[in-house]
Amino acid sequence: RLALLASAFALPLLAAPAMAFDYSFGGTFTQSNEILMFNFSVDVAGTVLEATEGFAAGQRVAAVLPLGAVAEVVACPADFVLPLPEQLGFDEGAALPMNYLTAHFALAVRGSLRPGETVLVLGAAGGVGTAAVQVARGLGAVTIAVASTEEKRALALSRLRTRVPL
Secondary structure (H helix, E strand, C coil), X not given: CCCCCCCEEEEEEEECCCCHHHHHCCEEECCCCCEEEXXXXXXXXXXXXXXXXXXXXXXXXXXXXXCCCCCCEEEEEHHHEEECCCCCCHHHHHHXXXXXXXXXXXXXXXXXXXXXXXXXXXXXXCHHHXXXXXXXXXXXXXXXXXCCCHHHHHHHHHHHCCCCCC
């Protein structure tokens, strides 16, 4: 186990997703074609080992790291740690940070989304798609969710209850 670092948390890892971002950096090839191992994934969920900066020991949390989230214990800055509600499992918690940060950045920061505008979300059954629909609705937009198969469409409809399903 890692010692608790100043202004950081050490979390015993209970869940870390493998996302499309991760696969693109899964191995780095050298000129001799050797693969350098790379610790992928940026999202984690677990329990706080020691109380610090507003979080109690044993508290359930999710966090986002710069890289290196696949480990038995991770250390991360306190600013990157979020409380994990009891109704969410660790696997769900580990899927939240990067998906929702991506959706919020795309819609609110880059897209300057305003209440009453309409957002078309492709891939609405996936992680970022689910987050995009929820963030857009939270910002007051009308959402149109699209999924590639009937199964994914049903999943998106059951999860998201979009106003104008396709």
